[in-house]
Amino acid sequence: MSEPILSVRGLEAWYGRIQALFGLDFEVAAGGVTTLLGANGAGKTTTLRALSGMIQTSGDILLADTPIRGKATEDIVRLGVAHVPEGRGTFTAMTVEENLQLGAMTRRDTGGIAEDIDRIYDYFPRLAERRRQQAGTLSGGEQQMLAISRALMLRPRLMLLDEPSFGLAPLIVEELFAILRRLKDEQGLSMLVVEQNASMALDLADEAYLMETGKLIMSGPAQQIGSDENVRRAYLGY
Ligand SMILES: Nc1ncnc2c1ncn2[C@@H]1O[C@H](COP(=O)(O)OP(=O)(O)O)[C@@H](O)[C@H]1O
Ligand SMILES: [Mg+2]
Structure with missing residues (x-):
């Protein structure tokens, strides 16, 4: 297992006085892909926003050895974290x-x-x-x-992808994930991918975490999570 490019410990986040994340611990290996899965409203987007310094947080966020929690978004980008938000946002x-x-x-x-x-x-x-x-x-x-x-x-040293499959036809989703796979294998790109499309994300990822109401409720190698019966019933629909 290579050194983590991202290590998160005890991450909490707030929207005003409302707490949205509760003590998340997770990692992304250098050159690896980690996926955060969860239903709508679980806190996936909030987690990426917290990493990018867009909302109020506490806890530790390390990019390799550099603490980035509390830094301004533009500084986090400059340190090598690229965030592809929900809804894309091209010009x-x-x-x-x-x-x-x-x-x-x-x-x-x-x-x-x-x-x-x-x-x-x-x-x-x-x-x-x-x-x-x-x-x-x-x-x-x-x-x-x-x-x-x-x-x-x-x-980027780390790319954050927020539901890249959202609203796309199945064939396009497959094409897109095949490209992400190539970027991982050929360029060694490290990625944190949040998805509702669990089967595509689990196929790409090395490590997977399940999220529910702002907490991580399960984690493990993506293959193992994908073959867990409860996970399959709840998130994969078979
Ligand atoms: N701007 C916001 N202000 C207040 N609450 C928010 C805001 N954005 C999201 N939330 C709340 O945070 C929780 C997690 O939302 P979100 O991270 O968008 O979930 P997901 O991306 O997993 O669908 C939800 O309860 C949502 O209502
Ligand atoms: Mg979201």
């Missing part, structure tokens, strides 16, 4: 390529940026075909791919 009036350029805004290495754009088009051929097209004219699946690609332009 709809800009082209695909302009969106990618924007993702590299904090970088100065023009040559490296051009290389990364080429590599992204290799992973996402649909985006290469549509590089001059306005993001707003893309399909839902293509917009999700663009949002992920823009996050990749930061050369």
